[in-house]
Amino acid sequence: MSERLGLDLWMKRDDLTGFAMGGNKARKLEYILPEIVAARADVVVCCGATHSNFVRQLGAACRIHGVRCVAVVMDLPHPPGRKPTTLPPRGETGNLVLDRMLGVEIQRVPDGTWEDLFAAAELRARAERDAGRRVYEVPVGGSSAAGAYGFFEAGRELIAQSDQPFDFVVVPTSSGSTHVGLGYGLLGQPSRVVGISCDNEPDHKAELVAISEGLAQMLGRSSPLGRDAWDLREGYAGPGYGVPSPEGERANILLARTEGIFLDPIYTAKAFAGLLDLAAKREVFGRVLFWHTGGMPSVFAGWNDVASDGENRR
Ligand SMILES: *Cc1c(COP(=O)(O)O)cnc(C)c1O
Numbered sequence: 429m430s431e432r433l434g435l436d437l438w439m440k441r442d443d444l445t446g447f448a449m450g451g452n453k454a455r456k457l458e459y460i461l462p463e464i465v466a467a468r469a470d471v472v473v474c475c476g477a478t479h480s481n482f483v484r485q486l487g488a489a490c491r492i493h494g495v496r497c498v499a500v501v502m503d504l505p506h507p508p509g510r511k512p513t514t515l516p517p518r519g520e521t522g523n524l525v526l527d528r529m530l531g532v533e534i535q536r537v538p539d540g541t542w543e544d545l546f547a548a549a550e551l552r553a554r555a556e557r558d559a560g561r562r563v564y565e566v567p568v569g570g571s572s573a574a575g576a577y578g579f580f581e582a583g584r585e586l587i588a589q590s591d592q593p594f595d596f597v598v599v600p601t602s603s604g605s606t607h608v609g610l611g612y613g614l615l616g617q618p619s620r621v622v623g624i625s626c627d628n629e630p631d632h633k634a635e636l637v638a639i640s641e642g643l644a645q646m647l648g649r650s651s652p653l654g655r656d657a658w659d660l661r662e663g664y665a666g667p668g669y670g671v672p673s674p675e676g677e678r679a680n681i682l683l684a685r686t687e688g689i690f691l692d693p694i695y696t697a698k699a700f701a702g703l704l705d706l707a708a709k710r711e712v713f714g715r716v717l718f719w720h721t722g723g724m725p726s727v728f729a730g731w732n733d734v735a736s737d738g739e740n741r742r
Pocket of ligand 1: 451452453481482569571600601602603604605606607692695696721722723724
């Protein structure tokens, strides 16, 4: 790929973090799980898309520690008025197979906005509390300050592992703590962290700013990095969050056939398509690191079972 793109291309393989089939959420859970254990929670309530990678890894972590994991999920959470017209597969495929093996309690709710999803999760948390249980609520994607801290540490790890700095670090961005944590971890380095937005949020950057404030506080910094600090590239999410994009699928096939490395359809394929575009425009150049955040079970979610008109072919 380096030759093909005219870059010195490197890849950080968080698809190989190992825990519960790998992915970036392992790094967040390293710091979220101690909070869950310290709170002596009976039940964790989280939310996300039906095929959430975070739910899978969180579910495994909870199970190991004897904590129930309830996941309130929607097929296509979306910003108001921006629901993708394609649908994700409806069967028990991909991450859902693993969630069941782990005993994650999946509560499906009808499609709606992200706010609808958060409200449904809040309602479930309240019901668990009313039943006398100690509840720990985890924000979507594990993007709490503790989750972001995991990627602050990941940035430090990258510095320790490389004998020279990268010009660019390219990473998929959705709930935001991966991008924000890396931004703080790589502060003072000449590296520019470029996030490729996998969401069609009207103001995705506002979410990064909110996480930045939480992480700055946790790190004891007097002032958080503001809006200008975050290089977030939009326009690569295709039909929207939670469904593949044609450009992403092409990028995935290109990388598979060039290097034997697979990407996931929801995040890393879109981010890699973004990298290909930015490299062609010479907006990204030199020594470049692509952060592979995992998501491999989504490759097997059965996308080909969904026709382009959104009807399930099964
Ligand atoms: C969650 C996830 C992301 C996005 O990370 P955020 O911290 O939510 O921005 C990227 N890739 C994969 C595979 C993920 O599961």
